[in-house]
Amino acid sequence: MFEEPLVVENVHMYEKENAKVHHTINYELVHLDPPAAVLRRGQTFNVALRFNREYVDDTDIVRLLFSFGPNPNVLKGTRGVNTVTNRDSYLTDLEAWGVRMVGLSGMDLSVEVRSPVDSPVGLWQLNVETTTVARKKQAPRTYNYDKDIYLLFNPWLKEDLVYMEDEQLLDEYVLNDVGKIWVGPWGSSRGREWVFGQFDAVVLPAIQLMLERSGIKAISRGDPVKMCRAISRIINSNDDRGVITGRWDGDYADGTAPATWTGSVPILEEFLETGESVKYGQCWVFAGAVTTVCRALGIPSRVVSNLVSAHDANASLSVDRYYNTENEELEYDPNNLNGEDSIWNYHVWNDVWMARPDLPKGYGGWQAIDATPQETSDGVYQCGPSSVEAIRQGAVGYNYDVTFMIASVNADLMRWKEDPETELGYSKIDCNKYHIGRMILTKAPWIFDPNGDRDREDITLLYKAKEGTEAERLTLYRAVRNTEVAKRFYSMPSGAKEDVEFDLVDLDRVNIGQPFAVTVHMKNKSNQLRTIQAILSAGSVYYTGVKANLIKRASGDFVLQPNASEQLRLTVTVDDYLDKLVEYCIMKLYCIATVKETRQTWADEDDFQVLKPNIEVKIDGDPTVGRPSTITLRFKNPLRRPLTECKFNYAGPGLSKNKTLMFRDVEPEEDVYVEHQLIPQKGGAQKIIATFTSKQLLDITGSAAIDVLDEDE
Numbered sequence: 001m002f003e004e005p006l007v008v009e010n011v012h013m014y015e016k017e018n019a020k021v022h023h024t025i026n027y028e029l030v031h032l033d034p035p036a037a038v039l040r041r042g043q044t045f046n047v048a049l050r051f052n053r054e055y056v057d058d059t060d061i062v063r064l065l066f067s068f069g070p071n072p073n074v075l076k077g078t079r080g081v082n083t084v085t086n087r088d089s090y091l092t093d094l095e096a097w098g099v100r101m102v103g104l105s106g107m108d109l110s111v112e113v114r115s116p117v118d119s120p121v122g123l124w125q126l127n128v129e130t131t132t133v134a135r136k137k138q139a140p141r142t143y144n145y146d147k148d149i150y151l152l153f154n155p156w157l158k159e160d161l162v163y164m165e166d167e168q169l170l171d172e173y174v175l176n177d178v179g180k181i182w183v184g185p186w187g188s189s190r191g192r193e194w195v196f197g198q199f200d201a202v203v204l205p206a207i208q209l210m211l212e213r214s215g216i217k218a219i220s221r222g223d224p225v226k227m228c229r230a231i232s233r234i235i236n237s238n239d240d241r242g243v244i245t246g247r248w249d250g251d252y253a254d255g256t257a258p259a260t261w262t263g264s265v266p267i268l269e270e271f272l273e274t275g276e277s278v279k280y281g282q283c284w285v286f287a288g289a290v291t292t293v294c295r296a297l298g299i300p301s302r303v304v305s306n307l308v309s310a311h312d313a314n315a316s317l318s319v320d321r322y323y324n325t326e327n328e329e330l331e332y333d334p335n336n337l338n339g340e341d342s343i344w345n346y347h348v349w350n351d352v353w354m355a356r357p358d359l360p361k362g363y364g365g366w367q368a369i370d371a372t373p374q375e376t377s378d379g380v381y382q383c384g385p386s387s388v389e390a391i392r393q394g395a396v397g398y399n400y401d402v403t404f405m406i407a408s409v410n411a412d413l414m415r416w417k418e419d420p421e422t423e424l425g426y427s428k429i430d431c432n433k434y435h436i437g438r439m440i441l442t443k444a445p446w447i448f449d450p451n452g453d454r455d456r457e458d459i460t461l462l463y464k465a466k467e468g469t470e471a472e473r474l475t476l477y478r479a480v481r482n483t484e485v486a487k488r489f490y491s492m493p494s495g496a497k498e499d500v501e502f503d504l505v506d507l508d509r510v511n512i513g514q515p516f517a518v519t520v521h522m523k524n525k526s527n528q529l530r531t532i533q534a535i536l537s538a539g540s541v542y543y544t545g546v547k548a549n550l551i552k553r554a555s556g557d558f559v560l561q562p563n564a565s566e567q568l569r570l571t572v573t574v575d576d577y578l579d580k581l582v583e584y585c586i587m588k589l590y591c592i593a594t595v596k597e598t599r600q601t602w603a604d605e606d607d608f609q610v611l612k613p614n615i616e617v618k619i620d621g622d623p624t625v626g627r628p629s630t631i632t633l634r635f636k637n638p639l640r641r642p643l644t645e646c647k648f649n650y651a652g653p654g655l656s657k658n659k660t661l662m663f664r665d666v667e668p669e670e671d672v673y674v675e676h677q678l679i680p681q682k683g684g685a686q687k688i689i690a691t692f693t694s695k696q697l698l699d700i701t702g703s704a705a706i707d708v709l710d711e712d713e
Contacts, residue, residue: 006060006130007052008143009107013037018045023156026175028201034147038204040154040298041222042094042117046102049109049128057086057104063129063140064099064113066149068120069218076219078120084111094159115151117159120221121297123208124149150204153224153298161355162224164300172445173300173353177653178263178687179291180448180455181284182305182441185345185543185586185607187508189307191443191453193689193703194288195263195651195658198296206243206268207293209275210234213241224299224354225385228369229400233382235289235371237277243267243289244281246373248544250583255279259583259699262651262689264292266658282543284348286371291350300353304368304459308438308607309347311374311545312407313339317479317486319407319436321415322426327535327592327601334425339375342545343436345586345607347372347408349383351442356387359398363387366462368405377401388462394475396482406479409437409463410472414489415603428492429601434467448687450617450703497598499526500560504591504604512610512638513578518570518589524560532558534593536570540580541588541607549580551587577610578639583698585610613638615690615702617650624709625683631656633674633690635700640668643694648674650690654682655708666694683710 015035019025022040029036039045049062062084072079080097086104094117103110126149129140154160155170164170177198180191197203211221214234220226234242244267245255252258258280261267267289270278281289287303294301310319314336322330333340349370356364367385377383377400386405390398394406413435416426437460444457465471480486501523510516518538524530537553554570568591577587587610592603616634623629633648646663650656656678666672672692680686686708692700 003132003134005132005135005141006055006062007141008049008128008130009052010050011126011128011143011145012048012050013147013149014046014048023170023175024152026177026199027204028199029148029150029204032201036148036150038150038152039115040152040156041115041119041121042154042157042160044112044114047111047113049111051107051109051130054107055104055109059133061131061133061136061140062109064111065127065129066097066115067125067127068122068221071218077116077118077222078218080115082113084109117154117157118161118222119151120218121151121153121227122211122221124151152296155298155300155353161357162299162353163355164353169445170300172443173302174295174298177295178448178689179303180443181288181303181348182307182456183284183346183348184584184609186307186438187506187607188609188611189305189346189439189441191449191456192284192701193262193450193687194284194303195265195653195689196288196292196295197263197265197651197653198292199653200265200268202265202269202272203292203296206272207296209272210243210293215240224352225356225358227297228294228299228352228354228367228385229382231290231293232369232371232384233380235286235293236373236381238373238381241275242277243271244286245277245279246282246286247280248282248542248546250542252280257583257693257698258282258285260647260649260691260693261285261288262649262658262691264289265651268292283344283372287348287350290369290371294350294352302351302442303348304351305346305348305441306409306437307346307441308436309344309409310407310411310436311342311344311347312404312411313341313375315403315407315483315485316341316489317403317407317476317483318412318414318489319343320489321413321603323415323417323429323592323601323603325418327417327533327594329592343413344545345541345543345609351388352385354385359387359390363389363395363398365389370405375404377404391463392465392475394478396479403479403483406476409440410476411436412476412490415601417601424492430603432604433473437464437467448705450687450705498600498602499598500524500530500532500595500600500602502591502593502602502604504589504606506606507589507608510608510610512585512612513574513640515571515573517572520568520591520593521565522558522560522567522593523565524563527562528597529562530560530598531596532560532593533596534558534568534591536568536591537589538570538572538577539588539590540577540582541586542582543584543586547588548582551577551580581610585612612697612700615692615700617688617690617702617704619688619704619706622709623655623680623706625680625711627711628677628679631676631678631688633676633692633702635672635692635702637666637668637670637672637697639696641696642667643696646692646694648690648692650676650688652686652688652706654684654686655680655688655706680708683708
């Protein structure tokens with residue numbers, strides 16, 4: 001009979017073997033020396049214990065203690081205590097830690113462990129306590145296992161709240177580490193490649209730091225609703241020392257320009273190393289980082305781009321523009337002096353997948369979260385998770401931030417003109433029901449098109465009924481009816497008789513360095529003369545809709561004969577616009593016209609992007625694991641002026657960590673060409689993504705899909 005308790009000499013976590021069955025074999029942490037265990041909750045895993053002597057079932061007591069967070073507590077689900085026994089015990093209770101012995105060989109004991117299906121997600125500690133029956137009342141001997149054990153959400157397990165029934169979709173929404181984010185205005189948006197890189201060794205440790213900063217309690221870290229709300233809060237740095245600082249004014253001298261990033265890994269790496277918020281991001285950078293974090297934690301996630309997105313600052317479910325009696329647009333909102341509605345050319349957020357036990361049946365599935373700091377929610381900059389079905393149904397009472405999200409995709413654009421005779425001081429001159437939420441896009445599962453948009457999926461109908469249908473109007477009015485401010489705005493009558501038809505012709509494609517023209521068609525449908533006063537202008541804007549520079553403006557009076565047509569035209573040369581462009585080269589065309597006889601006022605606007613060349617990305621020969629390969633990056637400077645402060649970036653998981661190549665000044669219209677050596681680490685289909693930035697020209701991107709041979713092929 002042994003009186004002395006067992007001494008634990010070693011604990012073996014079978015990191016790689018467990019990772020294969022837990023869908024975590026891609027995590028770099030599993031392959032480091034020493035490896036870390038990366039496991040999914042609610043699923044069994046194997047552990048081996050080696051003692052200083054043989055285990056005796058009748059007298060030895062061995063306990064496994066799993067603990068999480070600063071004050072582990074069994075009742076709060078942050079501590080699990082289990083005694084190993086040789087008796088037949090099956091792991092039946094899904095909400096408790098379970099341990100059963102599966103093998104005993106001399107001094108080695110093998111056990112199978114299962115964590116609860118609702119375990120908090122993050123870093124767990126393991127201690128092993130040993131004692132004997134005779135020494136039960138004395139303090140046990142404790143062995144501290146000093147390596148990290150990461151526990152993640154488990155979307156493969158139907159009892160987990162993030163379970164996704166179509167397992168194939170998890171290959172995209174959890175396991176795909178390279179994707180695309182649609183950026184650019186309606187008419188010229190394109191898929192911008194992004195390396196999510198959720199399996200990189202820095203990602204899970206960076207998430208640990210991030211969650212500590214977010215203030216989310218340990219007990220809440222198993223709840224995907226609370227976790228995703230915290231992620232939307234802590235990715236931006238507005239209220240706390242979050243991951244990314246947002247900036248939209250074009251001045252990035254003390255940081256990295258948002259257009260330079262190729263993916264999330266260098267951002268999370270810098271955050272982890274410095275402990276400071278990383279400069280700088282914009283909406284797609286925030287959304288790219290959110291997808292990295294969610295996929296790393298096991299929450300199915302995708303990036304969503306809304307082309308023509310409303311930022312409703314006063315919960316009116318409308319975007320309001322105000323004009324004086326001379327048809328000049330006011331620079332402020334007379335009904336909301338604390339903020340101003342705006343229309344972003346495009347805005348990017350995330351969908352995350354989960355059940356919603358806090359909402360009525362039918363509102364689970366995709367949930368929208370937005371980490372870009374726009375408006376506060378419960379006093380801080382966070383948004384969501386908003387049930388996408390609740391957004392589609394106009395169900396504004398269902399947590400969280402559904403009203404704001406409905407406005408983003410479906411607000412009406414209302415124009416108001418100064419009118420001293422009305423109670424409000426303004427009368428409604430125009431209401432455009434079609435302008436906002438032109439198209440909502442995400443990357444389609446399993447496809448990657450490096451040179452085009454075949455991998456684009458239109459999910460507009462998930463967010464709202466077809467534009468212009470009765471169902472779409474009814475759901476918007478349902479939301480309006482339950483929102484006090486919106487009721488007042490929508491109840492105002494619209495203005496005068498309308499017998500002149502106007503049409504601002506949309507511009508499809510303008511390449512940088514080419515002139516363009518803006519045209520408005522006018523048609524008098526009445527039997528009387530109509531006098532029209534019109535203003536037509538072109539200006540550069542930031543993608544958030546903030547005006548930058550007026551480029552050109554034309555105005556005039558037209559007399560339209562009965563039933564006659566006329567057109568107003570504004571020609572813009574390259575010299576007119578080139579020096580006035582701001583990053584991303586987006587322009588706004590804008591027209592407002594008033595018919596003197598009837599007081600009919602019409603206004604319209606169109607955004608388009610001056611298009612830039614792509615980088616051609618190539619790897620010479622047959623790239624092979626462990627052998628140097630040459631990558632070439634090439635594009636033509638489209639401008640008749642030199643480019644200064646030039647820089648290439650490229651990255652691809654399995655091919656290369658993020659690399660920055662400083663480059664000389666580029667001559668006007670020069671064909672730019674750069675070569676660099678890389679050593680592929682991983683065989684199979686890989687993707688590489690490149691960006692180029694300079695002082696004069698930003699946001700040049702390119703990508704390539706590459707097959708890498710294994711060493712023995």
